[in-house]
Amino acid sequence: MNSRRASEALTPPVTADDPEVADLLSRAVHVLSTAASALSQVTILYQSDPTAREGLLRAVDCIQSVNDAGGKLLICGVGKSGLIGKKTVASMKSLGIPCAFLHPAEALHGDLGDIRPNDAIMFISYSGKTAELMAVLDHVPATIPVLAVTSQTKPADCPLLRGRPDGILLPAPIHELEEVSFGVCAPTTSTTVAIAVGDMLMLTLAQAMHADTTKQVFKKNHPGGAIGEHAKRKAEAQDAGEVTHCTKKHAGLMTPS
DSSP: OHHHHHHHHHSOOOOTTSHHHHHHHHHHHHHHHHHHHHHHHHHHHHHHOHHHHHHHHHHHHHHHHHHHTTOOEEEEOOTHHHHHHHHHHHHHHHTTOOEEEEOHHHHTTTGGGGOOTTOEEEEEOSSSOOHHHHHHHTTSOTTSOEEEEESOSSGGGOGGGTTOTTOEEEEOOOSSOHHHHHSSOOSSHHHHHHHHHHHHHHHHHHHHHHGGGHHHHHHHHOOSHHHHHHHHHHHHHHHHHHHHHHHHHTTTOOOOO
């Protein structure tokens, strides 16, 4: 036992000066820096590009109209894009935006019945031509508005919007292919940008739908977890403050007998 502890004590601690460790840290920072650059580029796109800006405004108007008609937004994606879609659905629900996830494989095995006449559908696909989504698109009625979050920056270049003259594109491009950035084409930068575009749509839409009551809507729909507990404590503190203020205000007044 003692000899084991002695040998462990002789093992030098890992430091940033070690060449291998320095290489790992450099790699890690490169990942973060690349993601930051991608987000910066897509921010500039929505600040300056007329097509991107029009796409966002049309998307907000479309989903608002769907909501006013009693419909919902269906979000469809597969793989990593499907996970992004589920996250976007969950966030939208918490802000009172009627929304549901449509799995492309399940859609072709009966879940197409979830598409109602007043609904809209939004596809998430970096390539804009994911086979499973294209298969679902073939069965989406022409009367259903179609939105797409893809790497294309022009609607005419997006396969998911071909044959849909009123289709709405929300561009989510990246400035550099992931294989170039990291030596592997695993979804990283592209998924970061897609999540950000989904968040952008969600919060912009919430502002358009709820205006100054967005915080109250979120609080009502999210009573659980640390967020709900924080909101509860804040409300209790506010109530206590109001009681104290009321007591001080009426101090010295005679109580009717």
